[in-house]
Amino acid sequence: MNFIGNAFDEIAVDDTFGQTLTITEAHIVQACGLFGDFNPLHSNEAFAKRTRFGQRILHGPMTSAYMTASIGMFFYATAEAYLEHDCRFLSPVFAGDTLTVNWRIAELVPKPRHRGGIAVLAGSCRNQRDEVVAEANGKILLLDREAVSHPKGIR
Numbered sequence: 001m002n003f004i005g006n007a008f009d010e011i012a013v014d015d016t017f018g019q020t021l022t023i024t025e026a027h028i029v030q031a032c033g034l035f036g037d038f039n040p041l042h043s044n045e046a047f048a049k050r051t052r053f054g055q056r057i058l059h060g061p062m063t064s065a066y067m068t069a070s071i072g073m074f075f076y077a078t079a080e081a082y083l084e085h086d087c088r089f090l091s092p093v094f095a096g097d098t099l100t101v102n103w104r105i106a107e108l109v110p111k112p113r114h115r116g117g118i119a120v121l122a123g124s125c126r127n128q129r130d131e132v133v134a135e136a137n138g139k140i141l142l143l144d145r146e147a148v149s150h151p152k153g154i155r
Helices: 024-037 047-050 061-076 145-149
Strands: 016-022 078-089 098-109 116-126 132-143
Touching: 024 061, 047 061, 061 078, 061 098, 061 116, 061 132, 098 132, 132 145
Parallel strands: none
Antiparallel strands: 016 098, 078 132, 098 116, 116 132
16 A cells, blocks of 8 residues: 655645554663663662652653654655754653654645755654643754645656
8 A cells, every 4th residue: 555645735734643552562672772871860760769750751852752653644745844843841751651753734824846845844742641842843854745746847
């Protein structure tokens, strides 16, 4: 199956999208290896039990990466470049937490020279208790559907 995401000319301001995932021990362990960050808050259960968190926490960048995953899927094969991302971490994420990401298209900036435009995004990530664990903003350069269907040089 070839999934095709949303193109610039198919979206509107205030459109929303997102996804849900339950974080497991594997996510925390894999993040240690991926980032090379073995801080005991992430890698040492005995140490983490003595902290204000009471258990190991997921790396903030892993929460941020999970948030951007839904952008990649929503704009699958229509994105030219993810241009900007900033993320604020507001609450810890633990193994067993179910995270729901919600993105809103805040602004659309046409870029005719690029055969599409920039979508300005505002996102939040909440756990199963409806606590906001992270907020993020991003910008992504997208193609119009015609540009996806007919890449440069092929007409």
